[in-house]
Structure formats: structure tokens, C-alpha cells
Amino acid sequence: MEVFNKAYTLKNCSFILDSEKILENVNIVIENGKIKNVGNETEGDEIDCSEYVVTPGFVNSHTHSAMIFLRGYYDDNELQEWLDKMWEKERTASRKLLKVSSELAVLEMLSSGTTAFVDMYFNPEDIVELSQQYGIRAAAGYTFLDEIFDPEEVAKMQGRLQETKLFKPIVNVHSVYATSEKTLLLAKDLAEEENTWINIHLSETRKEIYETKLRKGKFPVEYLQSLGIAKFQAVHLGWVASWEIEMLKNSIAVTHCPTSNMKLATAGAFPFYEMLNSGINVTIGTDGPASNNSLDIIREMKNAVLLQRHSYWDTRIKALHVFRAATENGYKLLRIKGGLIKEGYVADLVLFNKNDLYPLKKDRILSNIIYFSTKENISKIIINGKIIDKETLRKRIYEVSKKLNEMI
Structure with a gap:
């Protein structure tokens, strides 16, 4: 009708x-x-x-939509080995394959009540088109990932993305371990020019915080702050230090992806309760269809409560907390x-x-x-x-x- x-x-x-x-x-x-x-x-x-x-x-605040073509591939392996295999396949993926995968992802997300999503992948031009075709809200951008893409070329392509009624350009940075300091500063300048935010995997593993501390003398959130990067969306945060929570108050949002964290055995604990009490905008994401492997945000809300209760050894995180994270807080992230x-x-x-x-x-x-x-x-x-x-x-x-x- x-x-x-x-x-x-x-x-x-x-x-x-x-x-x-x-x-x-x-x-x-x-x-x-x-x-x-x-x-x-x-x-x-x-x-x-x-x-x-x-x-x-519902807002799926973090996913990698086109990874549907990798769903079920190289499962049951830990993050770094799994990532190496993903990057190997992604280097040879055709544009057509990515578009078909993203279309399926959009359809799947709509089917589970997702009305908006934040995407980190390599084909945001397809997300612009699909958002118009299916009427779903989306935020996406080209992804800074030094091992695969020239950062200067990523920045040029990013400049071609235009905001529409349903689509918002954002600056995607894979992680502090997959990008140089020069790339991070380039992403910072680009986000400021476009009046948008940086979407980044952060403090996801013990290895990441150890190596960042070793190389930079700081933990990941501290490192971003030292570079003057304030307007960012931090995803995962299973190994964030307690004193870094205060630093995250100036962030756009933090995003909990419980299922992929459990599946990839990244361990740690996303401090949901402490972040809520600090006034930080806490959101929920499924992560990608290769690391989850579902894009069902309803499953993700349940898993978020269960993992939090398992981590805290009590029931301080309620159904209402994750429901708000997937609705009201997700729209706050999108500035809608x-x-x-x-x-x-x-x-x-x-x-x-x-x-x-x-x-x-x-x-x-x-x-x-x-x-x-x-x-x-x-x-x-x-x-x-x-x-x-x-x-x-x-x-x-x-x-x-x-x-x-x-x-x-």
C-alpha cells in the first residue's frame, strides 16, 4: 500500500x-x-x-555487509589467522560479488527488523545504491587498511561519496594495528573536513593492546587521544583499560559485538555497565556475516545480555539496556x-x-x-x-x- x-x-x-x-x-x-x-x-x-x-x-551499529560471500569460510579459527585468510580472499573479490553480497546482507537485516546499519567494507558506493533501492538507512565509507589499499587513494575515493536522505558517509579505519600513524592522521583530517566520524575496531584483543603499548607507549584509546582523534566510534573494546573509559566520554559511541567476540575467541570483557554509568552512548552490532555469521540483530541483543551476565557474574545488564542500545542509542549515533x-x-x-x-x-x-x-x-x-x-x-x-x- x-x-x-x-x-x-x-x-x-x-x-x-x-x-x-x-x-x-x-x-x-x-x-x-x-x-x-x-x-x-x-x-x-x-x-x-x-x-x-x-x-x-533496530540499528545494526557495526557490520561488514559484503562478507556474506565469506560466510562459513575458515570458521573455527582465532582472529589473526582468520583475518589473514579473509584478507587473502578479499584481494581477489570482484565488484559484482561484493554488490550481490551486500544486497543479500541488506535483505537479511531488513528481515530481522534492522532499519539502519553502519557498514565497514570496500564498496560503499553499492551501499548508497542499495539504501535507495530498499529504503534502508545506512552509514558507510571506504576503509583505510594499509596492507590492501593505498591510503591516499582511499581518501580520494571517500571524497566522492555524497550524503543522501538515507545514506551518511563515514570514515572507516580498520584498526590501529592495520594502519600507520600517518594514515590515522589522514583519516582524522578527512573526518573533520566531512563533518563525520571515524568508525574503528579498537582494543579488540590482548595482542592488540600489548603491541600498541610496545610500539607507541600507550594503550589503543590513549593512542587515539594522543593523536587528537576524538570523534570516533569504537568497536569491540573487549580489552579497554578502566582509565580509558573516561577518555571515551568524548567519543561518538562504543559498539558491542558479542557474538563475533565469542566466535573468534577474542576474550576480554566489554564493560557495558561502566560505560553506561559514564554516560557513553553504547550501541549494538552484529559484526560481519563471516565473523558472526548471522546479521540478526534480535539474536545479538539476547547474546549481549547473556555474555554480559557471564562476564559480570550477575544480572546488572538488563533486557532494557540492550534494547535501548539497539534502538534509541543507535539512532543517536546516526544523528537521526x-x-x-x-x-x-x-x-x-x-x-x-x-x-x-x-x-x-x-x-x-x-x-x-x-x-x-x-x-x-x-x-x-x-x-x-x-x-x-x-x-x-x-x-x-x-x-x-x-x-x-x-x-x-
């Missing part, structure tokens, strides 16, 4: 849930891609929402007024089939979504007011996956 350029109403939503509230049997009026009213009002076309639980859209179901916020929403979330009780809705639900319980996704049907996505996944299978 093409209703997204005028007002329409999701009428009698069984429940709506965001990080601030749970409401029962209310309407959501949407106009020009934004939420106009939440309550009893109706306007324009009326869409029966009585069979659905509505949440904000979203992630909450309230007037003036972007109409990025996920509609869950209420009968799948049993027992259907108001005080159990959040728990059921985090600990029990799967992407199969999602019926529709709305981005910028545009309604996307799950069955349409499923059919397209089958079509594109056939292309991928023929190419590998």
Missing part, C-alpha cells in the same frame, strides 16, 4: 514498546515519514494494527531523531506478530522480544514511513542467493 507520502494511521496497535514506555491499544499517526501522533487520533488511511506489537526499528515511538521522531518501526509473543502480557513484552522472539515473528518493517512486507523480502532473498551461489 503506497501510503507513505501522506498521513496514515496504524490503528489499535496491540502494544507499542520503546525504551521509555509500553502502551496498549493505541494508534500511531504517520505523515511524511515521521510520527505525527501516538494516542487515540486517526488520520488518512487506516491500517489495522491490532494483531501487532510495534517497536522502533529516531529510536523512540513519539511525536516528531522518524517513522522507523517493526511490527511483530502478537500471537508469537506468548504469553502476551504487558509486563513480559520486552522480555519476550529479547529472549524469545526471532526474525520469523516479524511481519512488517516501516522505514521513513514506507511499509515493507516481510514476504516480499523473503522472495527477493531467494532470488539473490541463487546469484551468489552461482558466483562462488
